[in-house]
Amino acid sequence: MLNAMREGLTFDDVLLIPKKGIISSRKEASLKTKLTRNIEIDIPLVPVAMDTVCESEMAIAFAKKGSIGFIHRYLTIEDQANEVRKVKKLNLRVGAAIGINGDCIERAESLINAGADVLQIDVSHAHSSMSIEVIKEIKRKFRIDLIAGAIASRQAAIDLIKAGVDGLYVGIGLGTICTTRIVTGFGVPQITALMDIYEHTKNTDVPIISTGGITKSGDIVKALAAGADAVVIGSLFAGSDECPGETIEKNGTMYKAYNGMASRNSSSKIYKINNEKDPDEMLHSEGVDAYVKYKGPVAGIIDRLLLGVKSGISYGGGKDIRSLRANAEFIRMTKAGLNESLPHDVEFM
Numbered sequence: 001m002l003n004a005m006r007e008g009l010t011f012d013d014v015l016l017i018p019k020k021g022i023i024s025s026r027k028e029a030s031l032k033t034k035l036t037r038n039i040e041i042d043i044p045l046v047p048v049a050m051d052t053v054c055e056s057e058m059a060i061a062f063a064k065k066g067s068i069g070f071i072h073r074y075l076t077i078e079d080q081a082n083e084v085r086k087v088k089k090l091n092l093r094v095g096a097a098i099g100i101n102g103d104c105i106e107r108a109e110s111l112i113n114a115g116a117d118v119l120q121i122d123v124s125h126a127h128s129s130m131s132i133e134v135i136k137e138i139k140r141k142f143r144i145d146l147i148a149g150a151i152a153s154r155q156a157a158i159d160l161i162k163a164g165v166d167g168l169y170v171g172i173g174l175g176t177i178c179t180t181r182i183v184t185g186f187g188v189p190q191i192t193a194l195m196d197i198y199e200h201t202k203n204t205d206v207p208i209i210s211t212g213g214i215t216k217s218g219d220i221v222k223a224l225a226a227g228a229d230a231v232v233i234g235s236l237f238a239g240s241d242e243c244p245g246e247t248i249e250k251n252g253t254m255y256k257a258y259n260g261m262a263s264r265n266s267s268s269k270i271y272k273i274n275n276e277k278d279p280d281e282m283l284h285s286e287g288v289d290a291y292v293k294y295k296g297p298v299a300g301i302i303d304r305l306l307l308g309v310k311s312g313i314s315y316g317g318g319k320d321i322r323s324l325r326a327n328a329e330f331i332r333m334t335k336a337g338l339n340e341s342l343p344h345d346v347e348f349m
Contacts, residue, residue, distance in 0.1 A: 009189050011213060011219040016222065016331075019329070026311045026313070028319065030321075031044055032320070034207040036167040041068060041230065045067055047059075047233065048232050051074040051075075052243055055244045056087050059095075063092035068095050068117065069087075071097065071111075073097040095117060100123055100130050105137060118146070118147065119146050121146065125172065126148045126169070127153065127155070127160070131148060132159060147165065147167035147209065150172050150211060151170055170228070171193065172186065172193075174187065174213035175212040175213065175234060190210065208228045209229065217305045217307070220309050220312075224321050225324055225325050225328035226330075235258065238258040238292045240256075240295045241296060253294075255291040255293055
């Protein structure tokens with residue numbers, strides 16, 4: 001296998017070569033895209049289904065922007081269903097996350113009855129026999145679109161699509177507070193993962209949702225150009241008003257909590273909900289518990305990111321996400337090229 005070793009590239013390894021523009025202003029760029037086989041959204045941004053990011057307030061904010069937020073699964077079934085109901089009371093769309101163990105089918109049924117428009121199987125490694133069986137069972141029992149992830153290989157996409165998924169979450173171990181690659185040694189750099197999987201999904205009607213690793217709007221543009229239909233973001237939205245949790249002050253600066261879903265804090269919640277206590281699992285974590293600076297309303301963050309994406313579409317000679325991807329020509333850059341891309345040789349005000 002070592003002889004067949006390939007190179008893996010991520011966002012900061014590449015740039016897109018500018019193409020002849022066809023729109024007179026970035027305002028003309030369309031951001032409409034597909035989240036699943038049957039669900040279209042107005043913007044390609046989705047908040048991550050984490051317990052410190054997305055409950056009903058965040059889902060409402062994104063629904064008002066034309067997207068969909070997924071209520072995280074680190075709640076009791078009834079509490080998660082109630083969060084769904086809060087969004088549906090406003091006649092807005094909402095999704096909900098489930099796992100693959102224990103009460104997952106009961107949870108799915110409760111969330112569907114509460115009005116969820118789409119479900120997401122939210123596990124760190126979705127390319128497994130157990131995930132595939134749960135996908136098949138949900139698609140057999142319920143009439144609802146189902147997204148599954150996370151995955152990072154073409155074979156995973158093939159197997160999950162065959163099982164019946166309506167959307168794929170792509171990205172393992174690249175989140176700001178994720179340590180999967182360090183702890184396990186497994187993962188695929190995101191540009192390579194997206195391109196590999198898109199080579200299969202481009203011949204299907206199953207969208208790719210890139211999850212993790214986004215630190216700036218240019219990363220979103222690169223993900224869309226590499227094959228993603230939408231992008232899941234956590235850290236950039238963490239710390240906003242709509243995130244669950246209290247705002248705290250440390251040394252005169254305001255912060256909110258931001259925990260990896262495989263971190264000890266978040267993992268302990270699900271063990272309590274399921275009345276489980278596995279000493280080995282409590283010792284093992286693939287995420288960290290952290291704080292991020294308070295950022296105010298999430299709407300302003302969304303708007304700034306979307307302006308960058310629209311500019312990217314115009315630079316790429318496109319008018320929408322599909323034409324951006326069709327025109328995309330990546331070039332690999334050196335570390336010097338990355339440094340050149342950043343502001344330099346000035347004193348910041």
